[in-house]
Amino acid sequence: MKRKITVILMIFFCFILQSTLFQQLAIASIAPNLLLIITVSFGFIRGKREGIWIGFLCGLLMDLSVGTMIGVNALFYTSIGYINGCFYHIFYDDDIRMPIFFVAVSDLAYGIAVYATMFLLRGRIDFFYYLRRIIIPEVLYTLVITILLYKIIYRLNQWLEKTELKG
Numbered sequence: 001m002k003r004k005i006t007v008i009l010m011i012f013f014c015f016i017l018q019s020t021l022f023q024q025l026a027i028a029s030i031a032p033n034l035l036l037i038i039t040v041s042f043g044f045i046r047g048k049r050e051g052i053w054i055g056f057l058c059g060l061l062m063d064l065s066v067g068t069m070i071g072v073n074a075l076f077y078t079s080i081g082y083i084n085g086c087f088y089h090i091f092y093d094d095d096i097r098m099p100i101f102f103v104a105v106s107d108l109a110y111g112i113a114v115y116a117t118m119f120l121l122r123g124r125i126d127f128f129y130y131l132r133r134i135i136i137p138e139v140l141y142t143l144v145i146t147i148l149l150y151k152i153i154y155r156l157n158q159w160l161e162k163t164e165l166k167g
Contacts, residue, residue: 003160007042007054010156014038014149015061030137032145033107035062039081040103041153048085055081068118076113080106096150103146104139111135 014034022031035058043051059077063070084102092098115130124130 002163006156006160008057010153011035011038011054011057011061015058015065019065027141028133028137030134030141032142033110033138034145034149035059035077036080036107036110037103037142037146037149038153039077040084040106041099041150042157043081043084044087044091044099044102045154045157046085047088048082051081051083051085052078053081055079072117076110080110093154096147099150100143100146103150104143107139107142108135111138 014037018031018034022034025031039051039055039058042054055077056074058081059074062073062077066073084106087098087102090098111131111134115127115135119130120127
């Protein structure tokens with residue numbers, strides 16, 4: 001129970017940061033995707049089950065904040081959490097390269113999925129413009145933040161595992 005409450009608080013904290021502070025720190029209207037970092041990290045560290053429920057919660061928060069089509073981001077984030085959870089068995093404690101790689105691939109896939117559902121279906125077919133101006137810069141900005149945030153998530157997970165073993 002302590003784990004779930006802690007993770008939910010972290011999700012809400014990152015959601016608030018992503019919606020407020022990082023919108024002010026946006027570079028060319030591009031902000032990092034903190035909720036994607038959380039989804040990928042916990043999926044990779046803890047497995048499919050945790051990746052799914054964290055991804056669903058993060059996606060639902062995104063859907064409720066954007067308000068265009070409820071459920072689309074929840075589906076995307078849930079899928080990202082599940083897929084990253086499939087790589088749980090190759091998780092190594094001291095290696096940050098794998099989580100950075102998975103965040104990059106996941107953010108790229110998320111950007112393409114958003115393009116396909118939000119823009120392509122409306123007849124906006126300039127994919128390479130969207131890729132160059134939005135997807136790639138967001139991936140790069142998210143990767144920079146991942147280096148810092150992943151360490152916090154990893155340490156939080158270690159602390160939660162220690163308290164679960166004691167309890």
